[in-house]
Amino acid sequence: MGGLQKKKYESGSATNYISRNKARKKLSLSLADFRRLCILKGIYPHEPKHKKKVNKGSTAQRTFYLLKDIRFLMHEPIVGKFREYKIFVRKLRKAYGKAEWGTAEKLRGNKPGYKLDHIIKERYPTFIDALRDVDDALSMCFLFSTFPRTGKCHVQTIELCRRLSVEWMNYIITLRSLRKVFLSIKGIYYQAEVLGQIITWLVPYQFAHDHPTDVDYRVMATFTELYTTLLGFINFRLYQTLNLVYPPKVTHSQPAVMLHFDLLSDYLTSALLPFLPPRFAEPRWPPVPRPGGLQEDGEKLAERLKARQDQDRQEKLFEGLKFFLNREVPRESLAFVLRCFGAQVSWDKSLCIGSTYDVTDETITHHVVDRPSLEKQYINRYYVQPQWVYDCVNARMLLPVEDYFVGVTLPPHLSPFVEEKEGDYVPPEKLKLLALQKGERPEQEEEEEEEDNDDSEEEEDEDQSDDEDELKGMEEKQALGKASSVKVTPGEAKPVNRQRAEQEAKAEEKRLAVMMMKKRDKYLYDKIMFGKKRSVREANKMSAKRKALDEASKANKKKKLKK
C-alpha cells in the first residue's frame, strides 16, 4: 500500500542514455556541429545492455549516448564558439548580399576562432596519455602531408601536417628510437619506442592520391584539426626534453639554394638533414624502479640488461656505414631509417638538396639500388636492394648481402609485428632468420645432399614394402589352398607398447572426464577447443601449401638443370 505508482521508463537505464537526436536538440547544435564536437571531445556512443528498455519499448535502431557525456558537453566553451561562428557566417552573408563591403571587411577582421588546447589537456591529463594515443594522429598527419595543395583541404593544414611529421621524424632520428619497419602493400609501417610507449604509424607510398568520392573530408579535417594540435604539443614537449627550441629553426649552409624552395621543401630537406645535435649521452629514460625484493631482481635485472644491450646494439646497427641512394629508391623513407640507426646517407645532387657526398666517393660502403642492373659499378661497395635495409632493421643485425644484390630475386619480406605463438604457422624464412639471430650459419648445399639421401631412403622403403606385399600374397594363396585343414599354430605374443597404452589410457580418462562436464563448462570448453582446432587446421593448411609450392619450384629447377 501507499506510495505513488511507478511509471515505466522514468528510472534506471532509460534515464541514463539519450538518443543522438535528443542530445543534438539538447545542445541545440546542427548535426555537423554535434559530430564535430563529439570528435573533438572524444565522445563515443554507448551500447545499452537492454536496448528495448532504453528505447522506451521501441526496437528501432538508434544511437545512444550516455546522458552524463552529453551533460558534460553542455559546459564546453567551444559550443559557444561554434554558435559565434555560425552567427559570423550569417552576418557576413548578409553584408555581402547588401553589398556593404565596409561591414564585411569589419566582420572579417573580427572573425571568431577557437583553440583546442584545453580539450587536449582535458582528454589527455598526462603526457603519457597523449603519447599513448598518438598513433592515429601520426598516421593522419603523414597522410595529409602527402595531399596535393589544391582542393580537398586548406594548404595551411597540409603544410602544418608536413611540418609536424617532419619534426616528429627528426625527434625519432635524434633519439634513435625506431624499432621496426615494415613494407606493406598499403604503405610503410614504422614502430618506435618513445618514453616507453610503443607507437606505430603508417605512411603511404609517395604517389598522387586518387581521391575517393565516398569519403567525408569534413570529418577527416576535423580529426586532423585535433591531431595537429595534439602532435604540436607533443612535439613541443619532446623537443623540450631535449633542451631544444620549438619550433626548430632551420639553418642551412646554402641560402642561395634555399631561396628557390618554399617552406615545404625546406622542411623536407631538414627531415633528411639532422639539424638536431647528435645523440645525447645521458640515459633516455629514468631507470625503472625495482619492484619486489632481491630474489626477483637477479633474473629480471639480467633480462633487462640483456634487453638494453640488444637495443643499444640495434641502435648502432648501421654505424660507420656510408650509404648512397640511387634515384629510384624511396629517398625519404630510407634516409629516415638509415639515419635512425646511425648511417651516413647521401644521394644525387640533382635529386634534392641535402646530399653530402657524391657517387664517386670511395668510402661509400653500400649503394642502394632498385633496378634490374647497373652499368657502372664500383668494386669497393655493395650494391643492395632497399629491402636489405628494412630486413636488417627488423632482424636487428646485418644480414648477409648476397641475397639482396642487384637483380637477385629477393627473399620474402616478413612482418616484424607477428609473434608466433606455439602451434601457429611459422614460415620457414622466419625460422631461418631466428637461426641466424642465434648465430647459426645456414648451409644450403648440405641440405640438398640430405634431401637426395632422403629420396634414396624412400626408394628403399618402397622396396621393402614391395617385399612385404609379395609375402602377404603368398600367404593368402597358401591359406586358400589349405582352407580345409584346421591347424593350430602357436600364437605370437603381441609386443605391448607400454608408453602408448599409457597414453591411450590417459586420453580415454580425459575423454570420460569431458563427458562429465557441466553444460556451461562444456560449451566454453567446446568453444576453446574449436578455436584451437581451427588454428591448427589453418597452420596445417599453410604448411601444406608451402610444401606443395616448394616441391613445384624444386621440380622446375630440376627440369631446367636437365635442359
Add this chain to the structure above:
Amino acid sequence: CCGLLAALSLHITFSLSLSLSLSLSLSLSLSLSLSLAFCSQDIRNTVGNIPMEWYKDYPHIGYDLDGKKIFKPIRNKDELDEFLDKMENPDYWRTIHDKMTGTDVCLSDEQVDLVHRLQQGKFGDVNFNEYEPAIDFFSNEVMIHPVTNRPADKRSFIPSLIEKEKVGKLVHAIKMGWIKPRRPKETAPQYYDLWAKEDPNAILGRHKMHIPAPKMRLPGHEESYNPPPEYLLTDEERQVWEQQDPDERKLSFLPQKYLSLRAVPAFSRFIQERFERCLDLYLCPRQRKMRVNVNPEDLIPKLPRPRDLQPFPTLQSLVYHGHSSLIRSISISPSGQWLVSGSDDCTVRFWEVCTTRCLKTMEVGGPVKSVAWNPAPSISLVAVSYGENVILVNPGLGDRLICSATDQLISSYEEPEEVKDQQVQWAVPEGKAQEQGQRLILTHPKAVKQVSWHGRGDYLACVMPDDGSSLQVVIHQVSRRRTQNPFHRNKGAVQCVSFHPSRPYFLVATQRYVRVYNLIKQELTKKLMANCKWISSMAVHPGGDNVICGSYDCRLAWFDLDLSTKPYKVLRHHKKALRGVAYHKHYPLFASGSDDGTVIVCHGMVYNDLLQNPLIVPVKVLKGHIITHDLGVLDVAFHPTQPWVFSSGADGTVRLFT
C-alpha cells in the same frame, strides 16, 4: 635554300598573328582609318556595325551613301589561289580583308606602324608625349594670390547635420555594442608546454570510465609487398574472396607479391581505410569485453581415476554369433551360466555364457520383442513375448532337479471351481512345442512389448503399449494362472514396467514420467519427472533406492527415490538414442546401450552417509557393435555375479565385455 624556307615560315606566322590581332581588337578603329584612306572612291557602307554574315546569301554587301547596293567583288579565289598568293605576294602579310566592303586592302607603312604601336600599348599618335613634366597647381608654397577667388561656402563653417547624424549613429551603435573594436592579434605561441603542471588530481572520474580506442591491428606477413608464397591466395581462394561480402572477408585486401619495391603501386583504398578508422573512432560504441582466459584443462572436472574404481568391464571378450536379424532382448539366468536372446528372425536362442555355444534354438511365431529369465534361482523359467503371446519356457538347462521341479510346479495347477472370465487366455501347449520346453502360452488382446518378472518369480508383468487405453499393463500370477489389470485408467502410453526389488512397489514408465505405485495400498506413491521427451528403458537398483531411465533423446536420468522426483543427474553421454539400461546386482555399476553402437559403463556409488553426494563417474566406453539400419546396441544386461556386461545389437550378435 634552307634559309629561304625558314624566312618564309617566319613570314607566314607573322602575317597570321597580325591578321588575328587585327580582327580581334582593332576592327572598328581600323575600318575607320581605312575608309579615310580610301575616301577618293568613298564606297562607305551604311549598314553599320552588324554581323556581316547576314549578307552572306546576297549578291550585295550593303548600301553606299546614296542608298545604292554595294555589290560584292567577284572573288573566285579558292584555297590554292590563297596559298599561292600567300607564297608569292610580298605584301600579303599587310593585306587584310575588309568585311564591310568585301575588298582586300593593303596597309601602308604608317598604318602598320600604328598597329604596332597599339599592340605595344602606346598612344596612336607618334608625336604625343605621355611623360610631360607635371606642374602642381596646389603646392605647399603659399602664394600671394589665391588660386580661386571664390568666397567660402556657408557649409564650410557650419557643423554638418548629416555628419552629426552619422556620428550619432556610430556612437549609438558602439554604445549598444553593435560595433566592436577590431580584435587585437594574438601573440601567444601556438604551441607551448601543455603538460607543464601535470596534476594527478585533474584526472577526473570520467577518465577512469573512459575506454581508450583500441589501436589499429598490426599487419601480418600477408600484408607484405613481398610475402612468402604460401600467403598468396590461390585462384580458388581468390574467387571465394571476390564473391564474399566485403564485411565477411577475413582479409580486407588481396595479398600481392611484387618483385621489387620499385613496382609497388599506391594502395587505392588508403584514404578510405583512414576514413573508416575515423568513423570507428567517433561512431563505434565501445565496450569492455572480458575475454575468457581459461585453460581448458581447468574446466575438466577432477574425477577419480577409473583404475581406482575397478572392477568394471573393459574388453570385449566373447561374441555370440547365430542370429540372423537384430536381437531385441537378452536375459541372463540367475546362476549366470546361461544366456537367452530373442531376435527379429523369430527365434529364441539359449547360449552357454562361457563357451558361446548355442545350446538350444526355439522358433516362435513372430519377432521376439522381449525375453526375461525368471530371477528366482529355484525356478527355471523364461518368459518370451512375441506378437500378442507370451510363452513361458522351461529351457531344461542346468540343474535337472530344478527343471523338473519347475515342470511340476506348472503341472500341479488345479483349476479353481469358479472360472473367472479373464482378458488373457492361459493355454498349455502340446506336442512339439511341449517338447521344446514351452510350458504355458498366454494370449493377450494386444501385442506385448515387454515382460518383467517380480523378484520372487511368481508374478509377471506385461506391457501392451496403447496410448490412453485402460488395458496396457497386466500382471500375471503364474502359480495360480491368474491375470490382473492393476489400473483402471492409464495416463499416456506405457513404455516399460518394473517391480521394485524389495518393496511392494510397481514402477510404470510412460513417455515422460515414471509413476511408482504401491501395490498393497493400491495408490500412487511417486511420480518421477524424467526431464526428457520419450523414455525408452528403465532399470531399478537392486537396493531399490535408485532408478535410471534411458530416453530416445540421448539422455540418461539418474533418480534418487528418497531425494526428489526430479533426476539427481542427467547424463548426456551418448550421441544417439538410448535403447537399454541395466544395473549390476552387486557392483556399483550401471550400463547404457545406445544407437551410436556404444555401451557406456558408469560407476554409480551411493554412500550410506547422507551428507556425501553420490558419485557417478563414467568408467568405460565399450565399442564393438556394428551399426546396421541406424541401430546400434538394443539391450544391455549385467552378469549376476561377475562384473561383466552383455549387449545385444542390431548386427545380430550378442557381445560380452569383461
